[in-house]
Amino acid sequence: MHSTTAAKKTKRPRGYRRPETLVDVPTHYCAGCGHGIVHRLIAEVIDELGIREKTVAVAPVGCAVLAYDYWRIDVTEAPHGRTPAVATGIKRVQPDKVVFTYQGDGDLAAIGTAEIVHAANRGENICVFFINNTVYGMTGGQMAPTTILDQKTQTTPGGRVQSVHGNPIRVCELLATLDGSAYLERVALSSPGNVRKAKRAIRKAFDVQLAGLGFSLVEFLSPCPTYWRMQPVDALRHVDQVLAKTFPLGVFKDNTASEA
Amino acid sequence: MESGRLLMAGNEAIGEAAIRAGCDAYFGYPITPQNELTAYMSRRMLEEGRVFIQSESELAAINMVLGAAVSGKRAMTSSSSPGISLKQEGISYMAGMELPGVIVNIVRGGPGLGNIAPAQSDYWQATRGGGHGDYRTICLGPSTLQECVDLVYLAFDLADKYRNPALVLADGRLGQMMEPVTFDHLPEPNPPEKPWALTGAEGREQQSIKSLFLNEDVLEALNVKLGKKYDEIEKNEKRHEEVRMDDAEICIVAYGTSARVAKESLKRARDEGLKVGMIRPISLWPYPYEPIRAAADRVEFFLVPEMSLGQMIEDVRLAVEGKKPVYHTGRVGGNVSSAKEILDALHDCCEKN
Numbered sequence: 001m002h003s004t005t006a007a008k009k010t011k012r013p014r015g016y017r018r019p020e021t022l023v024d025v026p027t028h029y030c031a032g033c034g035h036g037i038v039h040r041l042i043a044e045v046i047d048e049l050g051i052r053e054k055t056v057a058v059a060p061v062g063c064a065v066l067a068y069d070y071w072r073i074d075v076t077e078a079p080h081g082r083t084p085a086v087a088t089g090i091k092r093v094q095p096d097k098v099v100f101t102y103q104g105d106g107d108l109a110a111i112g113t114a115e116i117v118h119a120a121n122r123g124e125n126i127c128v129f130f131i132n133n134t135v136y137g138m139t140g141g142q143m144a145p146t147t148i149l150d151q152k153t154q155t156t157p158g159g160r161v162q163s164v165h166g167n168p169i170r171v172c173e174l175l176a177t178l179d180g181s182a183y184l185e186r187v188a189l190s191s192p193g194n195v196r197k198a199k200r201a202i203r204k205a206f207d208v209q210l211a212g213l214g215f216s217l218v219e220f221l222s223p224c225p226t227y228w229r230m231q232p233v234d235a236l237r238h239v240d241q242v243l244a245k246t247f248p249l250g251v252f253k254d255n256t257a258s259e260a
Numbered sequence: 261m262e263s264g265r266l267l268m269a270g271n272e273a274i275g276e277a278a279i280r281a282g283c284d285a286y287f288g289y290p291i292t293p294q295n296e297l298t299a300y301m302s303r304r305m306l307e308e309g310r311v312f313i314q315s316e317s318e319l320a321a322i323n324m325v326l327g328a329a330v331s332g333k334r335a336m337t338s339s340s341s342p343g344i345s346l347k348q349e350g351i352s353y354m355a356g357m358e359l360p361g362v363i364v365n366i367v368r369g370g371p372g373l374g375n376i377a378p379a380q381s382d383y384w385q386a387t388r389g390g391g392h393g394d395y396r397t398i399c400l401g402p403s404t405l406q407e408c409v410d411l412v413y414l415a416f417d418l419a420d421k422y423r424n425p426a427l428v429l430a431d432g433r434l435g436q437m438m439e440p441v442t443f444d445h446l447p448e449p450n451p452p453e454k455p456w457a458l459t460g461a462e463g464r465e466q467q468s469i470k471s472l473f474l475n476e477d478v479l480e481a482l483n484v485k486l487g488k489k490y491d492e493i494e495k496n497e498k499r500h501e502e503v504r505m506d507d508a509e510i511c512i513v514a515y516g517t518s519a520r521v522a523k524e525s526l527k528r529a530r531d532e533g534l535k536v537g538m539i540r541p542i543s544l545w546p547y548p549y550e551p552i553r554a555a556a557d558r559v560e561f562f563l564v565p566e567m568s569l570g571q572m573i574e575d576v577r578l579a580v581e582g583k584k585p586v587y588h589t590g591r592v593g594g595n596v597s598s599a600k601e602i603l604d605a606l607h608d609c610c611e612k613n
Binding site: 052053054055056058059065066068071072073074075076077078079082085086087088089090091092093094097114115117118122 | 284285287311313315316317319320321323324325326327328329330331333335349350353357458459460461462463465466467468469470471472
């Protein structure tokens, strides 16, 4: 975050082009964090769809609270977990705009559970990009609603125990039961192939909104090497080999087929 | 909607006033005694082609208001005491993000679930910020249904003018009672330009609206800026009514429903030869300290009838600065003092004094 000059001098790989929607500044994210990848993917899709000047985003409380510093689009903050309610207010009075929320697992699946369930249930025509890294990062690595069993966190020092701490919440599966949700997919940021799939999911979510089909959510299994106490490469393996067992990848809802 | 004088319930009159003020979006959640307002909006907002949502909670409702305000639109939510407590989080964020919005509180008995009868026990919450952080909300206290109409309209204008949440503090009696009202005198709404609104970064740099400022000096600068705005509101927006204060030797200070009842007590006291006057604060924040302070040099004592154990009385004491006795009277728990009870309190105070 403080090495602006160093970043400017960094040689970029051939063929690299920064999306117009992505601001050219170093981010505050830790090494190996998945947020930067998703920020970039969203920016690329916004560029490709040509919707940069009609998009309004809602940033969460959590690691991504500073997202407005990284996207060249209008972004508002929201109180913790109320992100989908704020997005609802924006979209209902500006139906011609493209509105998305960007939320972590604490924001979306703990303090904001009511808001996400009811936004989905109303079929709000918004996109939700949900970063599931199974931990509260901003506050120092506490148990999240998606923390998997046996995972050690600041508040589950002996690992998450079902009888004491309950079970990880599977958000896509939960929201798939609601008739208002139009498109739900879980992807992983664990490999170049999976990152490309993640981008396709983002693109589809925006397409769903642009077609007026209703609520879409993409869940990203995202590495948090810092609070998993792992090397970044090990964290990517952990996403594939461990997290994907509790949170299977795939499409959980797709109403686009029936509309086509 | 017809013109002329209409007999309406308070909750419905408040809803119609919001529509006349150009409210683009209304978000509500059921709670007695304000349900008629949400029901009215569910019909009328759709008739007008505007936004109505029955939200999943008070938290969601105020944050939908926040989202509509971020978009530069006029928005309102309403509730009653326990629901207003839930909205405090959103109101604090709106104050920090400098967002306009109107919040109507049809106050009921508390604390906790209390009951569904009228009360004035949310005065402290309404006039002292209510949520966390160093902020103020504009707070208007109507005492008739026509004033409900006029102050709801004004609340939208003031909220926009100062980019600040504005509360209308009524109570269960005002919400439920019927009185003739008119909307004919209300001008066409004329909201100011809102270049700060998030409407997509078309032809301009991106912008954001936030209340997070991690750098102490930057947050301090916001706090100081807010302070200056609150000073400006205090300078410009104090409102009160005086009744028979020209020759008054005793001064009643009351707002809202208590002031309605106290007006009758005042009349009866005058019939007995007691020179009673009344100062009725209309803006509860900013509070009209000056007329009360001026009266402290002329009257013998103050009586503050409230439907609480005594909340606004603290503002009266701040104004009087110990120069004269300030007495409280009132019923609580959802009860409303009768004109006779306030008159009896006046007699008691005369004896004490």
